[in-house]
Amino acid sequence: MKTIDIVGHPERDLRREQRRVMIYRSLNVLSPVSLLLLWELLSRTDVLDSRFFPPPSQVSLTFIDLTFGGGGLLGDLGVSLARILGGFLLGAVPALVLGLAMGLLRPVRAALDPLISFVYPVPKLAILPLLILILGLGEASKLAVIAIGVFFQVLINTVAGVLNIPALYFDAARNLGANRWAMYRTVALPGALPTIFAGLKIAMGTAFLLIVAAEFVAAQSGIGYRVWNSWRTFDLGVMYSGLILLAVTGLVAQLLLATIQSIFVPWQRPDRL
Amino acid sequence: MSESSAQGPPKIRVENATKVFSGGGADGVVALEALSLHVRDGEFVSIVGPSGCGKSTLLRILGKLESLTSGRITLRHDDERKPIDTILFQDSAVFPWMTVRANVEYGLRRRKVRAEDRLRIVDEFLAKVGLMRFADSYPYQLSGGMKQRVSIARTFVNDPEILLMDEPFAALDEPNRVLQQEELLSIWASDRKTVLFITHNLEEAIVLSDRVVVMTARPGRMKAEFDVPFGRPRAVYELKRQPRFGELAAKIWGELHDEVMRARADEEKASR
The missing domain is CATH 1.10.3720.10 (MetI-like)
Structure with missing residues (x-):
């Protein structure tokens, strides 16, 4: 026979919840920023035609x-x-x-x-x-x-x-x-x-x-x-x-x-x- | 209840009231059929019946929200400065876009009661239902029981001669319902207005009323009536413990049971 213990871990639950919120918040910021970085990179390396897609840094100056x-x-x-x-x-x-x-x-x-x-x-x-x-x-x-x-x-x-x-x-x-x-x-x-x-x-x-x-x-x-x-x-x-x-x-x-x-x-x- | 007002013609007299909802089709639904009922001034009468028996329809006709197909209803309007009747709805009829105070004074504003009188009357009733602190709150900030108290205050503030109550406590949980029933009885006791109370809760009907009327399944007709022999003031749970309460409840349930079974049989026939 075996027993099954279910034990509460208040600190662990709280930590998990905080980590989750952190992840969502950083995703909010990371996704547009990385898109801009990708664009900048592709434009500067001329993978994207920089005449049509000038790098964001240049666009923002303009x-x-x-x-x-x-x-x-x-x-x-x-x-x-x-x-x-x-x-x-x-x-x-x-x-x-x-x-x-x-x-x-x-x-x-x-x-x-x-x-x-x-x-x-x-x-x-x-x-x-x-x-x-x-x-x-x-x-x-x-x-x-x-x-x-x-x-x-x-x-x-x-x-x-x-x-x-x-x-x-x-x-x-x-x-x-x-x-x-x-x-x-x-x-x-x-x-x-x-x-x-x-x-x-x-x-x-x-x-x-x-x-x-x-x-x-x-x-x-x-x-x-x-x-x-x-x-x-x-x-x-x-x-x-x-x-x-x-x-x-x-x-x-x-x-x-x-x-x-x-x-x-x-x-x-x-x-x- | 004063001696003079207890005499004379009944406060509410319903004679052969019939209501047919045409619903656009050829044959309509008969909600009420030749229903007759008298309510004395200052009497608290409950109507119980299976769902769909037309008891709410009767109340809506009395409150002038619905027309009468045939028959006659006579209401005795003694003091024409007061509204003849006001309906107490479920808590969900409290306007969510108005503060507690604005909800409670709604009827007074429509009747153009002076601002200082309004303030005084509303304050009095807010205090009675224990919502003074929440006068400026919006309904979404209140619990179901508190909203029902707003609804009660809004109805009583209007000071009608007849109170029409349409299953006002149906949405509340049992402890809250008992509290609201006692609250209602205590507010009502101060001037004993005529009350017509619609409910499907048999015990609630006995606890509150002087007389319980049982209606038949659709079309709604009068089936039986019972005088409630208990004195006032009443404590809801004390009353329920008495053997005589159980006896009366069993007698009324005997009448109601047949109608509930009939209503159910009709539903099954209709859905087949």
Whole structure:
């Protein structure tokens, strides 16, 4: 006969857990850093054609020079950001209002659902020529294409957000004497906010995509124009710098939205944000 | 309960209440069929019945969340400055996006009660349910039992003439349920409002009520009713130990058992 002993080792468990966390953290840092190092190495040894893939060290020098040393890249970024922000607001605000109405009022939903299902799948870039035809080559057509792209994503998320609120909350509000306006303000809007913010984040990504694409084909300024133009003139340092700037700006925009969310949705578990 | 309010017409009078859910199809589901029930002013009545017997539907009709297909329901509204009825839901009906205080004062705000009155009334009830320290917390920071106390406070603060309770403690574990039952009884004892309490928990029905009504399986009709002979105030566990409690529970269970078996047979038939 043999006995089986199961004995607790508090220190060992703790050590194992700490080691695990350490490994994940270092993987977070190691993976991008080693990728950059590999790129640097391959580019310098000319395994990669350094005309197409200049080493990261050189790209970063060009980036600093172009952004902060008078290369005008920040100015172009500003132009693009103004378009993004304008288009974003033009699309998101009406989408929010209409989305709440559609979520709460069945007749509105019944009337608009087919229309939206029909228009939503059309890639918004496909209507850029039409928008330029109507609004011209100026700012208006760029604002419009962003606004339309943002509009649909925010609208669909807002409707889904309202529809997913458990009926129990509406019952409780109605039983406690809420009229239609109070239902909007105290149940539908706050209840849908987490989903609405998910929609705003996706829409922000779409706004970046659309503005860069629009500036590729129909602009004389903006970060998208610079990237496209530098590719055509084979000025790859500018192209790479533009890409880095876009990545950083996109990240900042997402962080900003997350911060706004934590202010407007203080009731969400912090780990769910 | 004062003498004058105990007399006169019943507080709640349900006559031949029938509810059919059409569900878009040709033949609908009959949830209630010719149900009749009287509740006196200040009486605490529980309705038990198998799940799906329409007891929640009756409550939702009384709370004006659902329409009545045929029949008549008369509620006696004595003081028109107060709301006629308020539903006490399960803890999951507490608004997660509002603080405890905002949840509790929700009904008062809808009725445009003045800010200083609101503050005073809400404070009083927060103290009663022991949540004063959590007035500014959000529901996700509370346990299930605490959330249920928010729900209780939100309902009582509204000061309705009739309290409609829809299985409010179904989601709580046994120790918490007993505590909440005692808490509910003690708050209720201060002004003895008329209560209609829906539950599938037979013992809970006896412990809380003056009268227990058994409903049939769908379509819901009145099957039997039992007066609960125990005095008040009641201590939940003391009461359950009494032999007379067991006898009454067995009698009610006898009625309920048949209906539960019928409901089960219907379900099996439907799923075949």
